[in-house]
Amino acid sequence: MRTYDLVIVGAGAAGILCAINADKNNINNVLLIEKDPILGGALTLGDYNISKNKNITGKEYKKELLKKLDNCKNVEIQLSTMVLKIDDNNEIICTSEKNGIEKINGKNIILANGAKEGSRKAVTMVGDRCSGILTLSMAKKIFNMDKIIPGKNILIYGNATLYMLENDLKKHNVNVVGIITKDNSKETFNLTDNIYESYDITSIQGNGRLECVTLSNNKKTIKVDCDTLIFANPMLSDGLVAMRSNINLNPETTGPLVNENFMTSRETIFGCGNGIYIHNCIENIEKECINIINNIK
Template sequence: MREYDLVIIGGGAAGILCAIEGKKRSIESILIIEKDPDLGGMLSNSDYNIGNEIYITGKEYKEKILKELERYNVDINLNTMVLNIEENNEVVCTSSQRGIEKIKGKNVIIANGGKEKSRNSITAVGDRVSGILTIGMAKKIFAMEDMVPGKNILIVGDATIYMIEQELKKYNINVVGILCEDGNADRVKSLGLKYNIYEGYKLVGIYGDGRVSKVSIERDNHIKEIFCDTLIFSYPMLSDGVVAMRSNIVLNPETTGSKVDENYKTSRDNIYACGNGIYIHNDIYEIEKECKELIENLK
């Protein structure tokens, strides 16, 4: 069994930053485990500002921290899925290259970021059809050469529209409507997206033959039908607490991520958590500060 002073689960911003801070603090052996084929997580497709007052895109930030990471001797396991953390901090993971293996860490940091709500969390009746996406999936399709997610798009929710705002304008996408929360119409308009805004409406039905062709929305018992070929959910991100849950780590019911104390320690000894995996942060510099504090608090 391989052993490390520090095992980091997740190779997004928080995971990379923890590795860098760990090396600055002279932690000798560090391993990052990432499920995707490369590091970066959500930074990889983020061409929008993640710095709040200081403007920097996710792609720019990824390039910056990967360049810094290259200065240090950090082991990286890509295309590797973590299943759970057993007793004695043994991280159980699987990959096509190494199969199922256990890796022991003196300390373990869960930094597996956030996730999007899926259609399964939506209470709408209707048909099982294609053309239903999250913002993240739509972003990946836009990143493909000469590809768009659809021609006539209805967006449900307004929390993360900013992530595809540039692509909607660049490809002149016909957005047939946006369903937003009560009081958020001005927020949607401030993005410069001049589409049909259905404030306070709820999605109640999805219909189509093979691919979505129309949906029904409702407000105050008034139902409207909207024809579209693509449905994109733009709901708030949630913390990814799957690994923590499988590892008998207490979750925070308000965020769905690991519950941590003031030192970012979870309910299990020598297991910590940070980044969007504990709550969704407003900007990248909050995560920078958090990762630095966590590493300083390691035993």
């Protein structure tokens, strides 16, 4: 079994920052594990500003991070590897096509799993099972493909993460037929004049492909023609590995609960980044990753 002084689970912004700072602090044996075949996590598709002090997109920030990571001599990287859980003796159980199911031991472990999209459980809708219903992240992946768009006439449910999709929608001149908002926020980035405040989706119709969505509130029911429905729900911390590893979760964020030193309910296992709560800017994650490495002995 391979043993490391520090194992970092997740190679998005937080995971890479922890690896860079660990190398600076002379932690000699570091493993960075990522489930995807590339580094960067959400930064990879981030064409929006992630900073409060300067204008830098996630993609631009990723380039800067990878240059710094390339100069780290003590960091080993393992891609396309899914971490399943952490046993009581700090043995990380993970799986990959290359190595199958294996165990890796970490003297210290950082969970930097990042975030996931909120579910659609708040939306009770009936109707046809048809294509054209997407999460925001899936829509971004489609926009990132050459000469492909997710749809021509798009209805968007929610605006919590709409900023992530703003540039794609405007760049490809897509027709946004409407945006359904559930709170007092009116930030819709001038994507459409059709704002359906306090409406719910009650039904969807489509023969193979989405054709129409029925919206209702206490006073009115309307039908909106569209070929695509995108859910822009709030992001939630990804606490799946923590839950499987008997680590206490924060019910408000769904990520692992950490103390002032970013330690979870299990000693030598820490959490940081969007994996513990959703951060507003990259500067907060940078400070957090410096602190967490300083707290690791």
